[in-house]
Amino acid sequence: MQKLILPFVSGFLASLFFREATLALLHAAQFIDASGFSTQPFVPLGLPEFLVNAFWSAIWAVPMAWLLRVSPSRPAPWVPAFVFGGLVLTAGMVFVVDPLRGIWPSGNMLPRLAMGFASNAMWGWGALVFMRALMSETVED
Template sequence: MQKFILPFVAGFLASLFFHDSTLALLHAAGLIDASGFSTAPFVPLGLPQFLANAIWSAVWAVLMAWLVRVSPARPAPWVPAFMFGGIVLTAASVFVVDPIRGIWPSGNMLPRLAVGFAANAMWGWGALVFMRAFMRDAHGEE
């Protein structure tokens, strides 16, 4: 359970509590136009976008937990989790997901990459926070 379900749930919660909250705070500060917790429908399923993003974030968290080797027996990999979220998720969004949707990288990408890095890095850190909070130690205790 700790290898799949726990990271899945942690990634889902991190999307809601860290990623979208970071976007909402940046919006409230007047730094970005888009705010977190978008209720616009996600096209194929009709789910609100924040729920669709949370589901995809949960899948990414399973990969992150495997790559950075999150384990209760090891020290928490805070910097790798922060960098995984900031770099891998932002790159996947800008260079894979957006072109599939017909949005091509062009012009000054720095603001888009900076906001993506900030929100996704906070997601990576938050996913690790939830994973470590829910994990059992080597003796089976919580």
């Protein structure tokens, strides 16, 4: 359970409580136009964007937990989780998800990349927070 379901649930919760909250705070501070918890329908599925983002974030949390070797017996990799979220999820957004939706990387991408890095880095940190909080001390095989 700690190797698959726990990271999945942690990634989903981190998207709602950390990533979307970061976007909402940046919007409230008038740094970005996009607000958190976007209910606009995601193009091919019709579901709200924040739910689709939470699902994909949950999927990304499984390889993050595996690559960073998250376990209760090891020290928590806080900085690598922050960097993993910021770099991997932002690259996935720019080079995979957006082109599938017809949005191509062009022009001045710095504001979009900065916003993506900030919110996704907070997701990585939040996913690790939830993983560590929900982990039991006994290891299941």
